[in-house]
Amino acid sequence: MSRIGKRPVDLPSGVEASVSGQTISVKGPKGTRQFTATDDVTLTVGDGAVTVTPRGKSKRARQQWGMSRSMIANLVTGVTDGFKKELEISGVGYRAQMQGNTLKLALGYSHDVNFEVPAGVTVTAPKQTEIVVEGDDLQVVGQVASDIRDWRPPEPYKGKGIRYKDEYIFRKEGKKK
Structure with a gap:
C-alpha cells in the first residue's frame, strides 16, 4: 500500500x-x-x-x-505558489548579472559564460553573488539550476564555486608542509 x-x-x-x-x-x-x-x-x-x-x-x-x-x-x-531554487556564488571575482534573457557569469575562466534562460523559467540576479531560478515546473526549475551550477561546482578546499543556498560543502584540509 x-x-x-x-x-x-x-x-x-x-x-x-x-x-x-x-x-x-x-x-x-x-x-x-x-x-x-x-x-x-x-x-x-x-x-x-x-x-x-x-x-x-x-x-x-x-x-x-x-x-x-x-x-x-x-x-x-x-x-x-511556483517553485524556487536559490544559488550562491563564492570566489574572488566570481559574479553574475542578467542581460535581457541571458545570464552572464564571470567564473574565473578566460571568457564570460553566457547562459540562455529557457522559456517557462525566470532567472534573476538580485546581487552579484546570488541567482534565483523560479518557475511553475519543478523539473525544469531544478534542471536549469543544475545547469548553472555545473559551470563551476563548489570545490572542497576553499569552497569557491556555485552552490545551492542550503547546500553544505564538506571542506578538506590542504597540504601540510
Whole structure:
C-alpha cells in the first residue's frame, strides 16, 4: 500500500482540475499545467481533491500510484505558489548579472559564460553573488539550476564555486608542509 498514493491531493481555492482520459489539467493563478498518467492508475476529481487509485495489484501499478500522486501534487503547487531554487556564488571575482534573457557569469575562466534562460523559467540576479531560478515546473526549475551550477561546482578546499543556498560543502584540509 502506497503511503503517498493513498492521500488525496487537495485543491486550494482558485485552482480547478479536470480529467479527460488519463490526462489531468490543473488551472490556477500562475497558469495551466497538465500531466498524462499511465494506464496503471485511475484519476478522479471530486470534493475539492484529486484521488489516484491503482488498477490491479501489479508491481508497476503500485509504483505508478505514488509517482502519479506526487506529479499531480507538483502541478497544484506549481500553479499556486511556483517553485524556487536559490544559488550562491563564492570566489574572488566570481559574479553574475542578467542581460535581457541571458545570464552572464564571470567564473574565473578566460571568457564570460553566457547562459540562455529557457522559456517557462525566470532567472534573476538580485546581487552579484546570488541567482534565483523560479518557475511553475519543478523539473525544469531544478534542471536549469543544475545547469548553472555545473559551470563551476563548489570545490572542497576553499569552497569557491556555485552552490545551492542550503547546500553544505564538506571542506578538506590542504597540504601540510
